[in-house]
Amino acid sequence: MAISGNPRFDMLGLVVEDMAASLAFYRLLGLDIPASADTEPHVEVTLPGGLRLGWDTVATVRSFDPEWQPPTGGQRIGLAFRVDTPADVDQAFEELLGAGHKGHKAPWDAFWGQRYAVVVDPDGNPVDLFSPNS
Incomplete structure (x- = not known):
């Protein structure tokens, strides 16, 4: 209800x-x-x-x-952006690093069937990049 x-x-x-x-x-x-x-x-x-x-x-x-104070001790929300292909995850990650942004987790093949990476926005929020592996 x-x-x-x-x-x-x-x-x-x-x-x-x-x-x-x-x-x-x-x-x-x-x-x-x-x-x-x-x-x-x-x-x-x-x-x-x-x-x-x-x-x-x-x-x-x-x-x-x-x-109001910013949260401490880690984030409580994350954003995720889907890209077209697994190769695009790698490329988007590198492009964001090349633009001066911080990477949190380099691209990897996640056990749930996606190519995944995590970058950090200018305020410290994790932003996921992903694509299905198939």
């Missing part, structure tokens, strides 16, 4: 230190984000299927939640 009002998942939000750096990272992963958004305190894009991905600067979040 769901609560009243027909709740439905609509948006995933990220809190970022540097809006321009974060948006540049996600543009490399194919998100269509206008360059004019780099100086905004809040940005959101609608993804295929209708889910929205949003970014808020720390200052924006603290404007309505002055006690």
Whole structure:
């Protein structure tokens, strides 16, 4: 039984230190984000299927939640981007490293049947890259 009002998942939000750096990272992963958004305190894009991905600067979040602090001791959320082929996982990983981003786990063949790698966005969030192995 769901609560009243027909709740439905609509948006995933990220809190970022540097809006321009974060948006540049996600543009490399194919998100269509206008360059004019780099100086905004809040940005959101609608993804295929209708889910929205949003970014808020720390200052924006603290404007309505002055006690907000970044999480410590590890992440509690991860994002995953599917690419076309297993070779594309390797290539995307190398391209992101070449653009100055940090790798967390180099590409490997996961036991669940996918080629997988993990990079880190500018705010320390893990971002998975994957493709089915078949």
